[in-house]
Amino acid sequence: MVVYLSEYIYPKAAELLRQQATVVDTFENIEEIDAIIVRGASVTAEMMDRAKKLKVIAKHGIGCNSIDVEAAKQRGIQVIYTPTANADSVAELTVALFLLLQRRLYEANEGCRAGRFTSIAPRDFLGTEILGKTFGQIGMGNIAQRIAHIMNKGFGVKVLGYDPFINAEESARRGFEKVDSIEELLERSDMVNINVPLVPSTEHMISREMFDHFKPGAVFVNAARGAVIDEDALYDALVSGKLKAAACDTFVDEPPTGENKLLSLPNFSATPHIGGNTYEALEKAGMEVVTETLRVLNGEKPIHPVHL
Known part of the structure; x- marks a missing residue:
């Protein structure tokens, strides 16, 4: 052979x-x-x-x-x-990225390295607790179920799920409260994650129009495939304040470089597709x-x- x-x-x-x-x-x-x-x-x-x-x-x-x-x-x-x-590894990274975004860990690290802080616990550098918030999961496969379990059992979050191929009964068995549209999930969630394969029907699933539905102050993570979101629209949403912050482990062009304008934003964090690494x-x-x-x-x- x-x-x-x-x-x-x-x-x-x-x-x-x-x-x-x-x-x-x-x-x-x-x-x-x-x-x-x-x-x-x-x-x-x-x-x-x-x-x-x-x-x-x-x-x-x-x-x-x-x-x-x-x-x-x-x-x-x-x-x-x-x-x-690699489901456990990707799930753990995804949860870590939500913690990074909500507690502004990337900005804190960069600020310390640059000597920008003059006191401990700066009053103008507040984070957000995950405890008790609402978590929206797009896709309900193996990785999504592991993420939902960690978020629910570890942080007491309410877990919503959108997947057109999963009925309400099966969604509940997998640990999700099923919602019938991505728009509803976005409007109700403080944190949003996407885990879907890249196929023609999922390309730009999170489109420019979808960013109008995110809840004020929400954060977003994508560790699935880069093209399931519109990267230009994500950039505009972060600049305009439609999203508080976002993190991506996957990109259309990988690994990401300084040519990707998302990496110029202080409220965006990038990793080089290390979810299963x-x-x-x-x-x-x-x-x-x-x-x-x-x-x-x-x-x-x-x-x-x-x-x-």
């Missing part, structure tokens, strides 16, 4: 793969490749047509927007992913993506196939 792998994965997972397959890091002889494992790299229909032996495309992570899943389905190629491996998540995702790839190559059914 020949498996393509060019990006870093957990070393023991890479070792396991090399014990059972020939691993290549180029597409020079793509016609010989049986499986492709990717983290951020793209897999196109044209590549699939050249890879005559290709049986499986494995995503190390959750978002499969870099893979032409429809083309794979048409060609009988199995696409798999690791939807739960922990020792524990990399171990779980790496071992799962390798064992699942080998499972498919050996003619077995995968545990986590990607469905359109």
Whole structure:
């Protein structure tokens, strides 16, 4: 078996793969490749047509927007992913970002480094408690459920959820009070988070018009995919005061640089897509993506196939 792998994965997972397959890091002889494992790299229909032996495309992570899943389905190629491996890590980062925003930790750190403070507990530098506030969650998948649990059990927040594919009964089982529209969720929430895959129907889901519905003083976090929000509209909302603050771990162009005007704002915090970047998540995702790839190559059914 020949498996393509060019990006870093957990070393023991890479070792396991090399014990059972020939691993290549180029597409020079793509016609010989049986499986492709990717983290951020793209897999196109044209590549699939050249890879005559290709049986499986494995995503190390959750978002499969870099893979032409429809083309794979048409060609009988199995696409798999690791939807739960990094869920705890992404959830923990998301909660940390809400704490950062509500307590203005980024500004506090920068102010200390620049020597701007002349006293402790400056009276003009107040934060906001999370305790007892309302938290709005767009999407109710694995990561969203973990975030909701931490926010509710740890901080006593009221948890609202929007997901058109989940009914009220199932929403309650997952820990959410279901709302019927994003607009309603935004208007009722002090904190808003989004966890949805990037597909045509979710691109710019948080559009310019949606920013008119945010509750005054609300904060917003996006650790899903950059294009699920309109970054230009987010910038304008932060400048105008429609939003108190925001944090993003994902961007349209990654990693973010000084060319992204959001990074010029004091009420915005950026991180370079590190939601799943922990020792524990990399171990779980790496071992799962390798064992699942080998499972498919050996003619077995995968545990986590990607469905359109």
